[in-house]
Every structure is written in C-alpha cells, then in structure tokens.
Amino acid sequence: xxxxxxxxxxxxxxxxxxxxxxxxxxxxxxxxxxxxxxxxxxxxxxxxxxxxxxxxxxxxxxxxxxxxxxxxxxxxxxxxxxxxxxxxxxxxxxxxxxxxxxxxxxxxxxxxxxxxxxxxxxxxxxxxxxxxxxxxxxxxxxxxxxxxxxxxxxxxxxxxxxxxxxxxxxxxxxxxxxxxxxxxxxxxxxxxxxxxxxxxxxxxxxxxxxxxxxxxxxxxxxxxxxxxxxxxxxxxxxxxxxxxxxxxxxxxxxxxxxxxxxxxxxxxxxxxxxxxxxxxxxxxxxxxxxxxxxxxxxxxxxxxxxxxxxxxxxxxxxxxxxxxxxxxxxxxxxxxxxxxxxxxxxxxxxxxxxxxxxxxxxxxxxxxxxxxxxxxxxxxxxxxxxxxxxxxxxxxxxxxxxxxxx
Amino acid sequence: xxxxxxxxxxxxxxxxxxxxxxxxxxxxxxxxxxxxxxxxxxxxxxxxxxxxxxxxxxxxxxxxxxxxxxxxxxxxxxxxxxxxxxxxxxxxxxxxxxxxxxxxxxxxxxxxxxxxxxxxxxxxxxxxxxxxxxxx
Numbered sequence: 001x002x003x004x005x006x007x008x009x010x011x012x013x014x015x016x017x018x019x020x021x022x023x024x025x026x027x028x029x030x031x032x033x034x035x036x037x038x039x040x041x042x043x044x045x046x047x048x049x050x051x052x053x054x055x056x057x058x059x060x061x062x063x064x065x066x067x068x069x070x071x072x073x074x075x076x077x078x079x080x081x082x083x084x085x086x087x088x089x090x091x092x093x094x095x096x097x098x099x100x101x102x103x104x105x106x107x108x109x110x111x112x113x114x115x116x117x118x119x120x121x122x123x124x125x126x127x128x129x130x131x132x133x134x135x136x137x138x139x140x141x142x143x144x145x146x147x148x149x150x151x152x153x154x155x156x157x158x159x160x161x162x163x164x165x166x167x168x169x170x171x172x173x174x175x176x177x178x179x180x181x182x183x184x185x186x187x188x189x190x191x192x193x194x195x196x197x198x199x200x201x202x203x204x205x206x207x208x209x210x211x212x213x214x215x216x217x218x219x220x221x222x223x224x225x226x227x228x229x230x231x232x233x234x235x236x237x238x239x240x241x242x243x244x245x246x247x248x249x250x251x252x253x254x255x256x257x258x259x260x261x262x263x264x265x266x267x268x269x270x271x272x273x274x275x276x277x278x279x280x281x282x283x284x285x286x287x288x289x290x291x292x293x294x295x296x297x298x299x300x301x302x303x304x305x306x307x308x309x310x311x312x313x314x315x316x317x318x319x320x321x322x323x324x325x326x327x328x329x330x331x332x333x334x335x336x337x338x339x340x341x342x343x344x345x346x347x348x349x350x351x352x353x354x355x356x357x358x359x360x361x362x363x364x365x366x367x368x369x370x371x372x373x374x375x376x377x378x379x380x381x382x383x384x385x386x387x388x389x390x391x392x393x394x395x396x397x398x399x400x401x402x403x404x405x406x
Numbered sequence: 407x408x409x410x411x412x413x414x415x416x417x418x419x420x421x422x423x424x425x426x427x428x429x430x431x432x433x434x435x436x437x438x439x440x441x442x443x444x445x446x447x448x449x450x451x452x453x454x455x456x457x458x459x460x461x462x463x464x465x466x467x468x469x470x471x472x473x474x475x476x477x478x479x480x481x482x483x484x485x486x487x488x489x490x491x492x493x494x495x496x497x498x499x500x501x502x503x504x505x506x507x508x509x510x511x512x513x514x515x516x517x518x519x520x521x522x523x524x525x526x527x528x529x530x531x532x533x534x535x536x537x538x539x540x541x542x
Contacts, residue, residue: 309467310467311444311445311467311468311469311472312444313444313469313470314417314467314468314469314470314472314473317409317414317417317469317470318417328444328469337444347442348441348442348443349441349442352441352442352443352444384423385420385423385465385466385473386446386465386466386467387437387446387447387448387465387466387467388441388446388467389467390425390448390465398441403439403440403441403442403446404438404439404440
C-alpha cells in the first residue's frame, strides 16, 4: 500500500540511487506516513506530549499494555539501561541476582557488567546451536536471590525468537521480574505483555520505521514494578524519566507502532516470501551455504547465512551495491568474529563468512532478484580466488592443517 | 570502511590469481594465516636457475585489504632475486596501499607469505641437491 502512495519510495527515502538496502535489522528508514504525522508538531502544534495521551496509547496497543505503562525514552539502549539498572538499584537490598543471556545486545550485556562491578551477581545463560535459550537451564539458574531475568525477544543478528511465553511463565511462577528487549520484535511478531507475563519491555523507534532518537519502555503497573530513576529532574513520565519529551518524535513512534500493528499480518507474509525467494535463490546456485539460527523460530525479515570459504568483509566489498552486515569483524582490532555466532557454536572460520540480510517494508521482489545475482557472482569469483576453496575441492580436510594463528 | 583506490583496484582486478603445481622443484609455496582469524594467503613463486623469481601467483581468503596486499606482492616479487624479495617489508605494502591501522595485519601476512614461499623453495632445493648427491 505504501508503495502505491509513494512510487519512488525506495529511491527517495533510502540512500543513493542503485543502492539496495538489505540491512533492516540495523535501522529502518522513517516511513513517509510517519513523517507526515510528525511534521505539524515541529511548528504548529507545540503541545506537551506528557499531557496528550495519544502516542502513549498507540504504543500500548502494539504490546497489549495500558497507556499509563508506557514511558518514552531516547531509544532501546536507554530503555534497556533503565530497566536493568533501575530495577536492580531499587531492589538491591532484597535481591541481587540477575539472569541474562550471552547473545543479548551490547547495551544489555554492558549494563549487566556495570552492575557486576557494583556487587550484583550475574548469570549469562548460554544458547543452544539454534540460538535459543534452554528453558530448563533458565529454571535451574533461578535462585531465591534472583531479581530479574532479561532475555531479548528477537536477536538482532540472527533473528531468532526466544520462547517469551514460556520464559514469562517460569518467571511469574518463581516471582522474578521479566524484562525483554523487544527492539527487533515490535511489529514483527505478536506481543502481549499480559499473556507473556512480561514486566518490562524495551522498544526502539528507528527499528519500526519511526524516527531515530526515540524509544519506549513498558513498565508493568499490576503487579507493580518499581525502579530507581536514572535521571533526576522534573519527574516526567511518572517520575521515572525526567526531561521534556520531543513531541514530534513521540508522535512519530506512536504512529510507527500503529502502522506496524495494522500491517503486521500482511507484511509478515510478504516479507517471508521474499526471504524464501532469497534463500532458495542463493542455495540453488551456491553450495556450502549455511543458515545461522533456528530455521523456524525466526522473524521473516532476517536471513543470516555463512558462505563457506569466502570471508564476509571481502564479500561485502564485492556486493557494494547491497547494504548488508557481516559477522566477520575484520575491521575490529580484536579480529574476533561475531560473539553471537560464536555463542551458537558456529566455528570461527564459518563465523567469518557470515552475511546478515535484513528484508523490510520497502524491499521488492526485483531487489531480491538483483541481490541474488550479485551475491552469487561475488561468491563464485571469490571462491575461485580462495585457497580454502581450492583445498576443499582437492579433498583436503582444512582441520588437518596446522594453521599458524596470527 | 573506506578503502583506498589502490586497494579497490587490486580487489576488482586482482593480479596473478591462480596456482602452480606445488610439487615442482622450481616452485616455492607459502601458506600463511588461519581460517579462524579470517585471513589465509597462499603465495607461490617460480624461480629460475639464476635465483630470480620469474613468475608468481596467489590465492587469498580474506578482506579486500588482504586480497590487495597479496595481489600487490605478486607484482613486486616478479623479476627480483630471492634475496631482494626477502627484503620487502610490510610497511612498504601498507604505505603503497594506504592501509588504515586496523588493516596493517594484512600487510604483515603478505610479508610472511613471501618469506614462507622463499623458505619452501630453498628447502626443496636443499633436499633436491641432497638427493642428487646420493644418486651420484
């Protein structure tokens, strides 16, 4: 629908002409319909969003919460910091143990590390080969001093969906708060904070075709979750997040959530078809391509593939007309590949060959077909240039070689 | 990451991609790096009776800078004696390709590849002459 309203959308909204954007887990462009809603609030209507219920309400609908349970923040990073540290500080005299998972976003892991330095106890749950946590391991990790479980809804690298309903059930049964980073999940999967027993939930604006610089945190009222505010000031947002809110951005996030909610069913189906078209197109023409993360429990917009014998960053350079991400960290000083893929037990050599394709609202079938051609061409060219591919073709077991790590 | 024009040129038009028969006595093969580190280079040199490298080939698994570094050294070693080739320093490679600090390891690997290829060639020559003496 949006494309018929704005025929030149992918050319005008996204980046330079000819560039095909397939990095929707990194960020999404602001939907023109969202922008349209926001514009009047930059000039004509300069009301205070704290006194207007609309954006809070639109936000609440998408996760089946009450509008009074929504707090606006600057983004999911702030929401995650607030949820984890705010709850930890408030209850620190009662309980000091927090459980999270090794594949969480850096802002969750770093918040936890900070708390650890301040005397909190942390448990970092491992994940299975499919990227999902094991529920029995979670259950076993919970002790009498466990305060909070923080497990992301959808992983940003591999797109797998954690079993939220089951996690929530265990947490409620054990009397432990459940926080979920839902930045990659809102508008992609059905979320119901009551059915899933979620106590705190983080939302990002720019992952749901809203503006950057805005996010939200759901904080349950019944039973009430209390937290220490991290910012001091005028006591806005129920005292939990002082500071005047950016009205246009709040309106934008509200509208983005409303659109995502309305279009989720049709969009999921359309995007899933594109995902399968991309996966089938690549695997029919290339051998030794491996899917990272669970094949079933994943959002339709994510396809994380390892192209064996071709290094990811080298491959990205060969498909420079496509905006994608790589799990290879050749640019980082550590030379360590993606910690998420390593946590899945993906071998380092395969982790270095991974590419994340993110399919989204403005992706077309034509773009997928172009992407397939470009990726196949680049992988074939680079494999011809790869000593590992040559050795594999000669039947040499790469593991039998004594490699000198550098 | 912004690559220099020279890196892009070598990446898009790599020089001397391919392989020689590594069993030949006049071929030296250097295989350096590790798949787990994201870089593997194979550099091969063909050496004539005067000890001059008359041809070179490479294959590389790695990022654009690694491919460019190995492509570049195949050009540089050609026509050089083994001694001259052994003097190529990673700093010259990094400077020529304008590699950023995080990519210096690619040039180090290329230098290591030259040394490994020369060493392999010399080891082969030594064992060949040894075998020759036994036969004689």
